[in-house]
Amino acid sequence: MLPHTIGEIDPPQRLLMGPGPVNAHPRVLRAMAADLLGQFDPEMTSYMNEVMALYRPVFGTGNRWTFLVDGTARAGIEASLVSMVAPGDRVLVLNFGRFGLLLTEILARIGAVVETVDAPWGEVVPMDAVAAAIERFQPKVVATVHGDTSTTMAQPLDGLGDLCRAAGALSYVDATATIGGMEIAADRWGVDVVTGGLQKCLGGPSGSSPITISDRAADAIFARRHVEEGIRRDDITDGTGIRIGSNYFDLAMIMDYWSEKRLNHHTEATTMLYGARECARVALGEGLAPRYARHGAASQAMMAGIRAMGLTVFGDERYKMTNVTGIYIPDGVDGEAVRRRMREDFEIEIGSAFGPLQGKIWRIGAMGYNAMKHKILITLGALESVLRAEGYACPPGAAVDAALAAWNKASIT
Template identity: 80%
Template sequence: MPELDPLLFGEIDPPQRLLMGPGPINAHPRVLRAMSADLLGQFDPEMTAFMNQVMALYRPIFGTANPWTMLIDGTARAGIEAALVSLVAPGERVLVVNFGRFGLLLTEILTRVGAVIETVDANWGEVVPMEAIATAIERTSPRLVATIHGDTSTTMAQPLEGLGDLAHAAGALLYVDATATIGGMEIAADRWGADIVTGGLQKCLGGPSGSAPITISDAAAAHIGKRRHVEKGIRRDDIADGAGPRIGSNYFDLAMIMDYWSEKRLNHHTEATSMLYAARECARIALGEGLAARYGRHASAGRAMTAGLRAMGLTVFGDDAHRMTNVTGVYIPSGVDGEAVRQAMRDQFEIEIGTAFGPLQGQIWRIGAMGYNAMKHKVLLTLAALEACLRAEGFALPLGEAVPAALEAWEA
């Protein structure tokens, strides 16, 4: 047998890095403490009580009264996939509102489902006008309209007011991926008319990746019920008239997961107890702060970051009118090695900022200020460190201007 490296047996001791990229970010200490609580059996009365508490805590965060508000065990992408594979049957038409990398992710998942995919597109750095979406719905007659709320690849937030009405008038359901905005920008599932909204903990909610909050409208729940598949000898539910084909996943079958979270407590999987504790604490922190105050804090952080970057003489990417509050894109100056600056930020200051995807790779940095990191001092530290690293790379900039500009913008 080959000899194992002694480092394999060492205790994990990661650097104490300030994560100021597009996510994940540093988890709130209260969330980490909650995750260290003792495990419980999945059908222990205390455990099922915690599940019910999670459902209640996330309703206001999603802006909904939906009874089906719960968690999908897995990263934020698990929530996305559970929604899409449970809503869409092969051959059904889906309209994807596409304005960045994560719109492309929706099309990739839907391709695996076997959907007929239509898109209505915007250039990266812009959003899709509601009029264009309305025209596309009329043209394509989709079964589902699917969109990202805030796409961190472009730092843009798609307006969603009225989109549910457009979808429903055409006989379609509306799915929204709010991974990047939940807990930092308003999510208004009921007002938007969104039938399923999914999120993640690792961005504005200030938790670790690994749990995907989800809310499901009555209309979406009824649609999912029609697609329920009965496994002979295991499931004996009645098949509704017009039941569609079984979905292509067992783990992501929302009908089965809903049974698990219901008072039936039908076994589906072993609940990820520590992640449920984390999700519960994320919600308690958000609601304890007050959602309006929390959204205001994220807006202040984004405004300050943008002002500080511009005070350095840098060019901020994208449309100001539709910028996410929690992630800011900024062009890498001509002649500057963007990866060298990112490495210097890590090596000299233990601060991480993000690179970019696709057509923006090598062109912009993405700098986040969200959740536990949407704090004045963390924004100021990041700006001061970036200024120093740019100067070390030989970039001429007005020294000492970024921090005062950010301070003034925070209070605006």
């Protein structure tokens, strides 16, 4: 294809009911169409201050250091770990899925000494096992995912901060998949750094990572910076000659950019900031408690519909994320053929799986702008039709009826 024959982008209008990304809220898309501003324009810096204020309640915190890292959710993850951990530091990772393994990979690249405390996929790590591992390993940092979409499980975090602080350790939580859909309680949990993303429960596009940092963690991050005669050197060290491994992801430098100093670090991603700002406005305008209840109702409706088709929900339901449901692929059914028919016949995307669950489960998300009654009913009706076409017998209409009853029972209008 010659360049001059490439047409205007016109993507299909798919209903994204996988584990993320999901369809963005129209208000977010409209906000992102606003005019650009210079990064030090007073209007622009006022928007930056508004973003910090908007995301504090979303994170459940009063942290002064609450802002955005430009890049996908992984940018926030990597910035946190690169800025908190030096080569040779001990880091304990709670590992119960694909994204716990991601934390260990990033930490290995930093040169950390990593130990994991593991749970089988479909379960979570008991807090007494975490306490025992902290006592034994004496880590500098404890890192975990809150909700791991690969397994659809949400790790309980009450008490984690107390364990870490008692051991003199910092704590990091990746809340990419849960922020805006399940409660994030950074202050109550007592955790030091939490990062998120827009593309799941917050109903925005991928490309910006909200972050909150406790004063305790901020002190540790700033302590790694070396300043000579007011000019930051390229060989930033922590005072022992250990170089911070990234310029772009150096949180101390990014925090100076988001402070009253406005020290230039990079050109702020203006359009993404507009989108992130509107994501938080939508969430707070709905009310966080009603928003979490809506995601909970969506989860109950989805599970009721799945079971009415004779399918089995994956994992320990006590710890299930409200926004993603794992479903065992029934014997004799081609899981990828079902996904293809859902996409081609109904313009609906559902997810496959990773690692030991690959080919064994589907993952259906109902989050953000898609955690809505009609979208769940449409998805279940389409899945029932596709399953029958693939030779799986299920009661006609039972899934939609069961899901609707479950939604109504939750009193969500």
